Structures are given as C-alpha cells and as structure tokens.
Amino acid sequence: MTNEIDELTELAYEGSTTPLTTTPVVGTPGVTYADVLQPGAEQLAPDEVRVTILGSGDPFVNKCQASASVLIEVGNEQRDLFFFDLGSGSLANFDGLGLPVTSTTKVFISHLHADHVGDMPTLLWSLAKAGRRDPVEVWGPAGRDDALGTAAYTRHLEAAHAWDFASMGGHPGQSGARTITTEVPYDRPATVYERNGVTISSFPVIHMLDGAVGYRLDYAGRSVVFSGDTRPCHHVVDACDGADLLIHETFPSAEVFARKAGAPLSLAEAIVNGVHTSPAMAGKVFELAGARMSAMWHLAVDHETVGSVMAEMRTRHDGPVVISQDLTVFNITEAAVVARQANIDPYAWPIVGDTVTTGPPMSPFPEPPAWWADALITD
Numbered sequence: 523m524t525n526e527i528d529e530l531t532e533l534a535y536e537g538s539t540t541p542l543t544t545t546p547v548v549g550t551p552g553v554t555y556a557d558v559l560q561p562g563a564e565q566l567a568p569d570e571v572r573v574t575i576l577g578s579g580d581p582f583v584n585k586c587q588a589s590a591s592v593l594i595e596v597g598n599e600q601r602d603l604f605f606f607d608l609g610s611g612s613l614a615n616f617d618g619l620g621l622p623v624t625s626t627t628k629v630f631i632s633h634l635h636a637d638h639v640g641d642m643p644t645l646l647w648s649l650a651k652a653g654r655r656d657p658v659e660v661w662g663p664a665g666r667d668d669a670l671g672t673a674a675y676t677r678h679l680e681a682a683h684a685w686d687f688a689s690m691g692g693h694p695g696q697s698g699a700r701t702i703t704t705e706v707p708y709d710r711p712a713t714v715y716e717r718n719g720v721t722i723s724s725f726p727v728i729h730m731l732d733g734a735v736g737y738r739l740d741y742a743g744r745s746v747v748f749s750g751d752t753r754p755c756h757h758v759v760d761a762c763d764g765a766d767l768l769i770h771e772t773f774p775s776a777e778v779f780a781r782k783a784g785a786p787l788s789l790a791e792a793i794v795n796g797v798h799t800s801p802a803m804a805g806k807v808f809e810l811a812g813a814r815m816s817a818m819w820h821l822a823v824d825h826e827t828v829g830s831v832m833a834e835m836r837t838r839h840d841g842p843v844v845i846s847q848d849l850t851v852f853n854i855t856e857a858a859v860v861a862r863q864a865n866i867d868p869y870a871w872p873i874v875g876d877t878v879t880t881g882p883p884m885s886p887f888p889e890p891p892a893w894w895a896d897a898l899i900t901d
Contacts, residue, residue, distance in 0.1 A: 526836075527829040530845065541861045542828060542845035548814050549858030559851050559864040561620035566597035569742040573767060573852040574619065574864060576605075576612035580773070580822050581637040582783070587848050588612045589637040590820055592748055592769060595621075596741045600718050605629045606737055606748045610640030613649070615848055618866025622875025623649045624656070630715075630722065631662030632750025633734035634675050642679060647686045650695035653874035657700045661714055661724075664705040666732045676701040692887025708733045711757070725761050727752035730797060736761065744854045747813065751820065753796070754803045762811035766854045769846070770807055772818035773798040774827045775834055782826065801831045805838030815859040819846040 526544050533540050539558065556563065566572055572595045579587030589609025593616060596602050603625050605612075616626075626649050632638060646658055662672030680687070680700060690696040706714045706724040709732065715722035721740045728734070729751045736749045738761045747761050749770040762768050773779060773794045780790035794800050799807065801818070808816040816839075821831060828845055835843060842859075844850060849864040 527833050530832050531825050531829040533828070539863055539865075541850055541863055542823065542847060543843060543861055545815075545842035546844075546861045547858060548842050548860075551853075551858040551860055552855060555853060555860050555862065557862060559862060561618065561864070561866060561870070566595060566601075567855065568597045569744070569855065570597040571595070571739075571741055571744045571746060571766075571854040573746055573769070573854065574615075575769075575817075575819065575846045575848060575850040576615045577607075577609040578819060578821070578823065578846040578848050578850070579609075579637075580820055581635070582822065583610055583637075584822075587823060588615055589640055590751075591615075591638075591641070592819075593619075594739055594746060596720055596739075598718050598720065598741070601625065602628070602718055602720060604720075604722070604739065605645075607632055607638040607750070608641045608645060609637045613641045613644050614868075615866060617872055618868060618870045619864060620867070620870060620873055623652045623654050623872045624875040626654055627656050627658055628715075629658060629660045630724075630737050631660065631672055632727075632736060632748070633663060633729060634670075634672065635730075635751065638751070639675070643683060643686075646679070646701065647683055647690075647699050649872065650698035651690070651693065652872035653695070654698040655694060656698050657702050658698070660701050660703045661706055661722075662703070663708040663724075663733045663735045665708070670731070670733055672705050673703045676703045688885075688888065691885040696885065706735060708735055711761070723761070725757040726755075727757060728755050729753065738762075738765070743856060746854070747811075749799075749819075751797075752799065754799055754807050758807060759810045762813050765811065765813040766815070766859055767852055768808065768811050768813035768816045769819050770804055770816065771799055771820040772801055772804040772831065772835070773821065774831055775800055775802075778827060778830055782822065801834035802837055805835035808835070808839040808841060808843065815842045815844065815852070815861065817844045817846050817850070817852070817861075821845065823847055 577588035577591035588611030591612030665671035711725040776791040
C-alpha cells in the first residue's frame with residue numbers, strides 16, 4: 523500500500539503524462555496501444571469504446587483541470603460521440619483531440635450545477651460558428667417543477683444568447699445554434715436513447731435536490747457507467763451489472779477538503795459526506811458494483827490529495843482504480859480495459875467533418891446601423 527501511494531503521489535507532479543493508477547490494464551489487449559494517445563493516431567475498432575475525461579476537476583476551477591465532463595466515442599459506422607456533462611474548459615480539451623466539431627450534437631446532462639454545464643454556450647454558439655450545422659440534442663433531468671428542469675435551462679440559455687444568435691444572420695452555422703431538449707425522469711431508471719447500436723439509460727442519484735441522474739452507455743457488448751454527482755447510491759450499483767468501467771465522483775476526505783478549501787471542518791463534513799462521496803465510500807461503491815475498472819472523478823488532483831484519497835479508498839476496495847485527470851483515456855474492448863493519457867495540441871484549430879444541415883433556414887445578414895458609416899475606419 524505504501525509503495526502504491528508513494529508512486530501515485532509522485533505521478534501527480536508529472537503533468538498528465540501518466541495515468542494515476544498502478545493497474546492501467548485489465549485483461550490482455552488484442553492490439554498494442556501507444557503509451558500516450560496522440561490526436562488522430564488511432565481509429566476505433568468496430569466493437570470498441572473510448573472514454574476521455576475532458577474535465578476532471580471539482581467546482582473550484584484551475585488551469586490544470588477543467589470542470590466536469592466525460593466524452594464517450596464508439597466504433598460504429600457513424601463514429602458517434604457523446605458528451606456527459608460539459609463543464610467550463612472541457613471543450614478546449616475536446617478541440618485538442620482533433621475530433622470534428624460537426625459531431626458535437628449529443629449532450630447528456632447529469633444535473634444543472636454550473637460546473638457541469640459551463641461550456642454549453644461555447645458548444646451551442648462558438649462551435650456552430652466553427653462548423654457545426656446541426657442543432658445540439660440535449661438530454662437532462664426533469665425537475666420537481668418545470669422551472670428546475672433541463673428544458674427550462676436550455677430555453678433560458680437560448681434566450682440569454684439571443685444577441686449571439688441574431689448576430690449569426692447570414693452565417694451557415696446559425697442552423698446549428700439551437701437545442702432540441704429531452705427531459706429524462708429523475709425518480710426512476712429509464713432507457714433514454716437507442717440509435718445506431720448505442721443504448722443509453724438514466725437512473726436517479728442522490729445530490730442536493732430531486733433532479734440529478736447518472737447514465738449508462740451500452741454498445742457492442744461494452745458498457746460504461748457515469749455517476750454524475752451523488753452520495754453513495756444503490757442505483758449506481760444496480761446500473762453497473764456487467765459494466766466495464768464505472769466513473770464515480772469522489773471528493774477528498776472532509777479533513778483534506780477543509781484544509782485545502784480553507785473551510786470549517788463542519789462545513790467540509792456536510793459537503794463531502796452529505797452531498798458527495800468520500801474516498802472510503804467510493805471504495806465501498808466500487809466493491810459492490812464490480813466493474814472491470816473503476817475511476818475516481820470530480821476530484822482536485824495534486825500531491826496533497828492523491829495519496830490520501832487512494833489510501834482511504836483502499837480500505838474498502840482492492841481492485842483496479844484510476845484517479846481521473848484531464849485527458850485520462852480508457853479504451854474498452856472485450857479483451858481488455860486500458861487506461862492512459864492523451865497528448866493534445868493546445869493551439870489546435872477546430873476540425874470540420876461531414877454534416878447534414880437539419881436546422882431551420884438561416885436568417886439574412888443583419889443590416890448595419892446607419893451610424894456605423896461615420897464611425898468605421900477604412901483604408
């Protein structure tokens with residue numbers, strides 16, 4: 523145990539070149555994976571799933587960790603990809619992966635805390651300008667009343683960005699600068715998506731208010747479970763039947779959180795144990811769930827947190843566990859689950875792929891105000 527903790531504590535300094543785990547491979551891969559994933563270097567096999575942590579951090583943003591977001595790609599003919607939550611900074615990591623912005627059309631929101639939806643305006647309007655022509659489909663929980671549901675959120679989001687939308691008159695991306703929202707139940711499990719060989723189910727979790735869910739994605743016999751934010755919850759365990767990967771939120775212990783956040787211990791205990799999942803309880807969930815590999819996520823990663831979090835989790839579970847960083851990658855096949863890091867180009871421009879315009883006809887280019895003629899500096 524001591525050697526494992528020492529190794530992980532040292533890895534926390536290494537700038538995301540190595541996954542934070544001492545068990546990066548479960549099973550025997552049928553292919554050889556590079557130690558570090560390079561953008562565009564590896565095509566998915568038809569029956570393969572790839573999971574990338576776009577945002578691993580907690581609500582307190584920092585330069586090294588974007589806020590909450592997970593990307594799942596599948597190897598079907600359509601090369602579908604899915605966002606699960608979209609916290610601030612996560613799309614910068616997505617852009618560096620070299621994936622087409624025209625594929626950014628499906629978002630599954632676990633709940634409506636700001637650190638889980640902060641990049642939604644960037645997705646809707648900036649990536650439409652960058653090349654996406656299709657509207658964004660959004661799935662997210664209903665609320666206990668309409669004002670607290672995902673449909674109200676996307677409606678108000680579009681209203682708040684009416685100026686941005688109007689300014690896109692004459693731009694072909696205007697057809698993609700809108701949402702199509704489907705609310706999912708927050709009080710019972712449900713199948714919410716079935717297309718192109720992919721099935722996504724939602725299930726209730728325990729976080730702050732009614733209106734938080736987790737998700738399970740199934741494709742070609744492979745499955746990934748994403749907890750969203752939750753206290754330890756039997757619905758998560760139930761969703762993990764036969765799962766390959768469980769991504770579960772984990773906060774540091776109350777003592778570590780209080781010290782790092784400068785908060786009273788009583789407040790830290792209320793947050794860690796009454797709203798989120800402690801490392802020890804994450805270990806208990808992992809033990810009950812029995813996924814092939816588990817990942818702690820939504821955790822501030824540094825040399826002060828990594829060792830203690832792993833040590834506490836190990837009091838309840840001794841299976842393969844990864845502490846998620848930004849750009850931790852999991853390749854999932856029948857033969858193996860492999861964890862590593864991706865290396866991205868921080869200066870990458872968006873890549874445009876194929877698109878089929880399904881949005882409404884764009885409005886005409888807006889007429890310039892008369893006063894611009896006198897104010898404009900010309901050659």
